[in-house]
Amino acid sequence: ETGVTQTPRHLVMGMTNKKSLKCEQHLGHNAMYWYKQSAKKPLELMFVYSLEERVENNSVPSRFSPECPNSSHLFLHLHTLQPEDSALYLCASSQDLREVHYEQYFGPGTRLTVT
Amino acid sequence: KQEVTQIPAALSVPEGENLVLNCSFTDSAIYNLQWFRQDPGKGLTSLLLIQSSQREQTSGRLNASLDKSSGRSTLYIAASQPGDSATYLCAVRRGGFKTIFGAGTRLFVKA
Numbered sequence: 001e002t003g004v005t006q007t008p009r010h011l012v013m014g015m016t017n018k019k020s021l022k023c024e025q026h027l028g029h030n031a032m033y034w035y036k037q038s039a040k041k042p043l044e045l046m047f048v049y050s051l052e053e054r055v056e057n058n059s060v061p062s063r064f065s066p067e068c069p070n071s072s073h074l075f076l077h078l079h080t081l082q083p084e085d086s087a088l089y090l091c092a093s094s095q096d097l098r099e100v101h102y103e104q105y106f107g108p109g110t111r112l113t114v115t
Numbered sequence: 116k117q118e119v120t121q122i123p124a125a126l127s128v129p130e131g132e133n134l135v136l137n138c139s140f141t142d143s144a145i146y147n148l149q150w151f152r153q154d155p156g157k158g159l160t161s162l163l164l165i166q167s168s169q170r171e172q173t174s175g176r177l178n179a180s181l182d183k184s185s186g187r188s189t190l191y192i193a194a195s196q197p198g199d200s201a202t203y204l205c206a207v208r209r210g211g212f213k214t215i216f217g218a219g220t221r222l223f224v225k226a
Contacts, residue, residue: 033163043216090158097212099146101167106159
């Protein structure tokens with residue numbers, strides 16, 4: 001596997017379910033990100049991790065819970081979601097958070113539908 | 116508050132045409148600007164990253180320029196091809212770790 005991978009690619013869940021999205025980067029990067037892309041809206045940054053430490057939480061509801069067990073893996077745990085949470089969830093990584101190393105590389109995304 | 120605007124929202128051109136996509140941002144205190152390509156239902160592919168100290172970057176048929184003082188960046192695509200059809204996004208990094216994205220320009224290149 002190369003680059004940034006995400007699983008599952010598609011997920012349908014009810015509002016009472018609990019599920020997790022997984023992201024893995026094979027680039028040796030130290031920073032990882034979760035973004036949300038809703039229909040007809042710009043990408044929204046949700047969380048930023050640097051060396052497994054969360055450095056940014058962009059006012060995301062607590063029903064979204066990120067986890068970064070090591071610099072290669074990032075999870076987004078989901079529970080009691082709302083239909084408006086249906087979106088494409090994108091994971092990204094960068095070498096680190098310094099300016100010159102900030103180029104972000106994205107995974108293919110998980111298309112989430114909440115019913 | 117930083118806002119990023121991309122014009123036009125959609126563009127249709129015949130194959131072979133040179134074209135320019137525009138990105139403007141309201142706060143000139145940026146660290147860098149990155150252009151991406153997104154195919155329908157897919158993730159983003161990085162095209163070019165321009166640091167705040169740079170004026171332009173080139174990769175193949177793509178050239179991106181940055182004018183911080185006027186809050187503008189352009190992505191120039193030479194000799195467009197049907198395979199260039201996609202949504203093009205610009206993203207600005209400002210203070211902290213926030214990256215602000217524009218809504219994108221949907222490009223369709225007709226064969």
